[in-house]
Amino acid sequence: MIEVIKPGLETTVQDWPGRHGFWNKGFPVSGPMDSWSMRMANVLVGNQPGDAALEAQFLGPTLKFQIDTVIAVCGGNMRPKLDGDPLELWHSHQVLAGQVLELTAAISGARAYIAIAGGIDNEIILGSRATFAKAGVGGIDGGALKVGQVLSVFPAKGTPGMIVPESARPKLSKTRTWKIEVCAGPNDDWIDKPGQVRFFSADWILSAKSDRTGFRLDGPEWSFTPRATNKPPEHGALPSNVIDHGYPMGAINLAGQTPIILMNDGPSMGGFINPYTVPTGSFWKLGQARPGEILNFQEISVQGSQKIAANLKKMCSQGTLLKTS
Amino acid sequence: MIYKIPKFSPGGDRYILAVFGDEMNLELNFMAQGMASALRNSKIKGVIESAPCFASLLVHYEPEEIGYDDLIREMVVIFGSLGPSDNLELRSRLFSIPVMYLDPWSAECVEDYKAKIADKLTDPELIVRENGLKDVSHLVRLHSSSEYWVASLGFWPGLPFLMPLDPRARLTAPKYNPPRTNTPQGAIGLGGGATSIYPVATPGGYQIFGRTPIPIWDATQKIPAFQGDLCLFRPGDRIKFIPVTREEFDHAEAEVKAGTYETNIVEYQNFIVSDYNAWNHKLKVGAV
Numbered sequence: 323m324i325e326v327i328k329p330g331l332e333t334t335v336q337d338w339p340g341r342h343g344f345w346n347k348g349f350p351v352s353g354p355m356d357s358w359s360m361r362m363a364n365v366l367v368g369n370q371p372g373d374a375a376l377e378a379q380f381l382g383p384t385l386k387f388q389i390d391t392v393i394a395v396c397g398g399n400m401r402p403k404l405d406g407d408p409l410e411l412w413h414s415h416q417v418l419a420g421q422v423l424e425l426t427a428a429i430s431g432a433r434a435y436i437a438i439a440g441g442i443d444n445e446i447i448l449g450s451r452a453t454f455a456k457a458g459v460g461g462i463d464g465g466a467l468k469v470g471q472v473l474s475v476f477p478a479k480g481t482p483g484m485i486v487p488e489s490a491r492p493k494l495s496k497t498r499t500w501k502i503e504v505c506a507g508p509n510d511d512w513i514d515k516p517g518q519v520r521f522f523s524a525d526w527i528l529s530a531k532s533d534r535t536g537f538r539l540d541g542p543e544w545s546f547t548p549r550a551t552n553k554p555p556e557h558g559a560l561p562s563n564v565i566d567h568g569y570p571m572g573a574i575n576l577a578g579q580t581p582i583i584l585m586n587d588g589p590s591m592g593g594f595i596n597p598y599t600v601p602t603g604s605f606w607k608l609g610q611a612r613p614g615e616i617l618n619f620q621e622i623s624v625q626g627s628q629k630i631a632a633n634l635k636k637m638c639s640q641g642t643l644l645k646t647s
Numbered sequence: 648m649i650y651k652i653p654k655f656s657p658g659g660d661r662y663i664l665a666v667f668g669d670e671m672n673l674e675l676n677f678m679a680q681g682m683a684s685a686l687r688n689s690k691i692k693g694v695i696e697s698a699p700c701f702a703s704l705l706v707h708y709e710p711e712e713i714g715y716d717d718l719i720r721e722m723v724v725i726f727g728s729l730g731p732s733d734n735l736e737l738r739s740r741l742f743s744i745p746v747m748y749l750d751p752w753s754a755e756c757v758e759d760y761k762a763k764i765a766d767k768l769t770d771p772e773l774i775v776r777e778n779g780l781k782d783v784s785h786l787v788r789l790h791s792s793s794e795y796w797v798a799s800l801g802f803w804p805g806l807p808f809l810m811p812l813d814p815r816a817r818l819t820a821p822k823y824n825p826p827r828t829n830t831p832q833g834a835i836g837l838g839g840g841a842t843s844i845y846p847v848a849t850p851g852g853y854q855i856f857g858r859t860p861i862p863i864w865d866a867t868q869k870i871p872a873f874q875g876d877l878c879l880f881r882p883g884d885r886i887k888f889i890p891v892t893r894e895e896f897d898h899a900e901a902e903v904k905a906g907t908y909e910t911n912i913v914e915y916q917n918f919i920v921s922d923y924n925a926w927n928h929k930l931k932v933g934a935v
Contacts, residue, residue, distance in 0.1 A: 343696045345696050345697075345698040345705070346696065346799065346801065347878055348800055348801045348803045349804050505658075505660065508664040509656070535850075536850075554669060555819040555839075556817075556840025557840075558820065558821045559777070560824055562822075563839055565669075565700075565703075565839055565840070566801075566841050567705065568662075568699075568703065570662035571659075571661075577822075578823065578825045579824060579825065589801070589803060591801030591808065592801075593822055593853075594822065594852065596658065599662070600659060624660060628715075631661075635711075
């Protein structure tokens with residue numbers, strides 16, 4: 323059992339790959355935005371990569387352990403401390419009943435993941451333990467952690483003394499600029515050539531009006547092909563309007579002139595076009611980008627993006643870890 | 648226009664969008680829904696789920712189990728085996744949904760958007776202008792005159808995508824630019840040719856001009872009208888919007904809060920596609 327002393331800004335239970343099978347009723351996938359870091363935190367403590375763990379955003383929680391267990395913190399650096407002593411990221415650590423883990427504001431990245439040996443034992447809703455806080459689905463009482471809540475974990479011995487080698491950690495940007503891979507489609511044919519060139523050459527600024535449902539981007543105007551302007555009226559009159567259709571997770575959704583990347587808790591359908599899609603293997607970069615930072619997009623083939631995701635999956639396993647000497 | 652072969656395009660590493668045509672009609676929706684169930688029944692390895700909408704189907708797949716091109720090949724075969732929709736006869740529930748049209752909450756939300764984000768015509772006035780209607784009362788009469796077909800659920804848990812079954816009630820509207828960051832729970836909106844009901848307060852892009860007090864999704868699964876489902880509606884249901892006064896709205900809202908509100912659902916009707924098509928044809932001929 324783990325007691326929530328301070329909840330942090332918006333700390334939620336997530337599992338990976340999240341809630342599949344309910345897209346046709348409007349339930350998003352949810353799950354960790356930086357699944358690389360969360361999967362690594364899990365394998366460090368001896369869990370399955372997708373077990374339920376905590377995602378802390380910008381300002382981490384303070385937790386008191388009522389059991390002896392093994393933990394790992396990965397992802398953005400929220401300067402974790404165990405009973406006041408700095409706790410190294412990307413390592414698994416033995417903790418004893420009574421000890422307090424404290425995370426503070428992120429000094430690099432945006433999201434940190436706390437895995438506990440055994441994984442969090444919260445209720446499974448629609449096949450997943452992940453939290454969709456905006457709709458009150460899953461997690462602990464449907465939302466982010468609150469003061470005084472107690473988290474249950476499955477009993478497990480855990481694997482203390484393990485390390486993720488440098489080469490297997492995500493490289494967080496030190497320049498406030500991120501190169502993000504995108505696949506063209508589904509609706510790239512609605513954007514004209516100059517519009518496509520602008521999309522790939524522009525510095526897109528991640529807006530503060532961003533959350534787990536969507537990342538709003540500030541940047542240049544879009545321009546369109548005749549496909550977008552010459553169409554039956556039931557699409558809606560504006561160029562970005564389309565007869566409502568399913569949205570891929572990661573779609574760069576063009577709502578009017580404002581692009582919004584549809585994130586883990588994003589809508590499953592709607593009536594705007596999606597010219598490009600961020601593939602899942604590149605989501606960790608979005609999860610660690612901070613408002614005000616710059617996103618540059620570069621095109622990748624569907625097969626190339628599938629390879630990235632497959633390599634990531636292979637890497638997020640016990641075999642990658644080293645033992646502390 | 649209905650395409651001979653669906654148009655396929657990728658959505659990143661795990662999604663395919665199949666589009667069946669470039670308009671909104673019942674036949675296209677039957678294709679999308681039919682394709683979704685045929686794909687589910689085919690049990691193709693690697694297909695995780697699919698989400699049909701008016702004229703398209705989004706498929707979520709596991710690329711480690713099936714490749715993009717292979718899945719498209721499988722879908723083309725399934726598409727070729729779909730039967731025609733005009734001999735379908737299906738169970739279709741009819742829901743009466745009370746709506747206070749031109750309600751103060753939607754109006755306030757629009758005023759707030761105009762003040763803080765972008766000036767625009769109020770939503771009902773914009774729909775009146777776009778569709779050459781006389782005034783906002785004309786909009787209310789026309790919008791509440793038709794039964795609406797639940798083409799799909801999506802966007803947010805329980806949100807129905809609706810199209811009017813009576814072609815005379817077809818209305819269109821541009822979507823917000825940029826979208827609202829908030830919408831009153833229960834707001835009725837029009838975007839393109841589609842009508843919807845916002846299940847909870849969410850961002851939104853449809854023009855809003857009415858509000859219902861009744862819940863259309865229930866995380867607790869305790870409301871009897873939901874019959875054990877999380878969402879009130881299912882694809883293939885029909886909805887009739889019943890205009891109500893503020894007094895009736897408040898009364899219904901109080902009943903919802905007290906747990907005594909009974910949703911009006913007619914469950915003894917079938918929807919016969921050939922009869923619907925014949926009626927539609929008659930209306931078209933009459934209009935000439």
